[in-house]
Structures are given as C-alpha cells and as structure tokens.
Amino acid sequence: MSDSITVPAAFNGPLDSGNGGYSAGALAAFVDGIAEVSLRSPVPLDRPLDVVVEDDATFRAVDGETLVAQARAVASLELDVPAPVSVEDARAASQRYRGTEDGPFSRCFVCGRVRDDAHGVFAGAVEGRDLVASPWTPPASTADAEGNVRPEFIWAVLDCPTYFALYPDSHPMSFLAQITARIDGPVPAGTEHVVIAWPIGKDGRKHLAGSAVVSAAGETLAVARALLIEARPS
Numbered sequence: 001m002s003d004s005i006t007v008p009a010a011f012n013g014p015l016d017s018g019n020g021g022y023s024a025g026a027l028a029a030f031v032d033g034i035a036e037v038s039l040r041s042p043v044p045l046d047r048p049l050d051v052v053v054e055d056d057a058t059f060r061a062v063d064g065e066t067l068v069a070q071a072r073a074v075a076s077l078e079l080d081v082p083a084p085v086s087v088e089d090a091r092a093a094s095q096r097y098r099g100t101e102d103g104p105f106s107r108c109f110v111c112g113r114v115r116d117d118a119h120g121v122f123a124g125a126v127e128g129r130d131l132v133a134s135p136w137t138p139p140a141s142t143a144d145a146e147g148n149v150r151p152e153f154i155w156a157v158l159d160c161p162t163y164f165a166l167y168p169d170s171h172p173m174s175f176l177a178q179i180t181a182r183i184d185g186p187v188p189a190g191t192e193h194v195v196i197a198w199p200i201g202k203d204g205r206k207h208l209a210g211s212a213v214v215s216a217a218g219e220t221l222a223v224a225r226a227l228l229i230e231a232r233p234s
Contacts (some may be wrong), residue, residue: 004048018043020176021159025152027071030059036180037071059227073106077208082131082220090194092135096124111160121195123161131198132164136163143189155181158224161197162209173231205230
C-alpha cells in the first residue's frame, strides 16, 4: 500500500476540503479491522498526504507539519441500529431533505443540492420516527473489480446524513470530528440501497449520531458512529 493518500478535488465536502467520511475511509484502509478516525484539520484536496505509522494499529495523515487525521484500530463497534426503512419510505423522506443550495456544503459530492454529479444522499425525516433516510444507488465509478462499492465511498455516505439527524430544526456550522465504521458485507454498485442516520446524544457542542447502509431487503451492510462538533458562536 502507498505511504500516502490523496483526496481528489471531486470528493470534497466543504467547498475547499475533502469530504470527512471519504477522507476518513481513505486513511482507514491502512488499519486492519474496524477503524476509528479522528479528523484534526481540513483535508487538502489534490495533494498527497504522508501516512506516518505510529505503531501497528495507529496511522497519521500529515500535510507537512500539520496533522490532518489519525486512524487507529478498535476492537469493536456496537450500535443499536433502528429497524430498517423501506426504499419507498426513504424516497419519501428524501423529499423532506433540508440541505440548502448555498453555504459550505452545497457542493458536497455526497449530499450537495447544486452539484449535478452528487450521489443524491438527501436524507430527510422519516415520518413518525426519530431518524433520517435516503435512497442511494452507488454509481459504477465507486465500484471495485468485483462490482462492489469501495470502502471510502461507504464511509462518505455514512457521514453526511448524521448532520441532518442531529439538527432537524436548524443549520448550525458543525463538522465531523471523529467517525468509527464497520463494513459487514459487500455493497453492490448500481443497486438501490437505503442510508439512515439517527441521533445518539449530545454533550455541549459535541453531538453523537449513528448511521447505516441497509439493503433494499433490510440487511444492514455497514454502520458508523460519528462525533460532530458544533462551531463556537462567533
């Protein structure tokens, strides 16, 4: 494996930096097993980041002297995943998506409203439930040689919906600080799936959410726990 990672400009989250989930997934590839990735600074686009090995289970992505992200192996990820959301209900929920057409995430490659090639993960509220959902059909460009979605793209779609699960009535500036993900089975590209996210808890400016990729038949294929930190009031 290369001792560097590069996040292409096409895979931005904020306008000028990498999508947090995608970036975390790229670094998580160095970890054997379940990975927990902490994002320390905005991820540069189209620039190689050196990957420094701290020990057999911890890896740092650095941009010169700047620590960008750190990944470490964890023994397990235990989450109470809510009951599945049907494709039909996810499609209806996506019509309630609250993403805006301006602001720093409007051109995110996963959930940006004004981007023609976005993955269309527009997670909206599911009626009668405390979670958000969206259908997701991964494009062929995300697939590996076997036709399954590469892990970094799974991490990306596990990231974005957590914001809308945590902030159902507001749009505060809040960024992904840490994400832990577990991929349980292959996610075929070109097939419609459902992405869900739900709130877990909060402590001051720290907000915790869960997310999952679920097959149309209701099988959980991947799960994540995400920590978002709300920006301090200006």
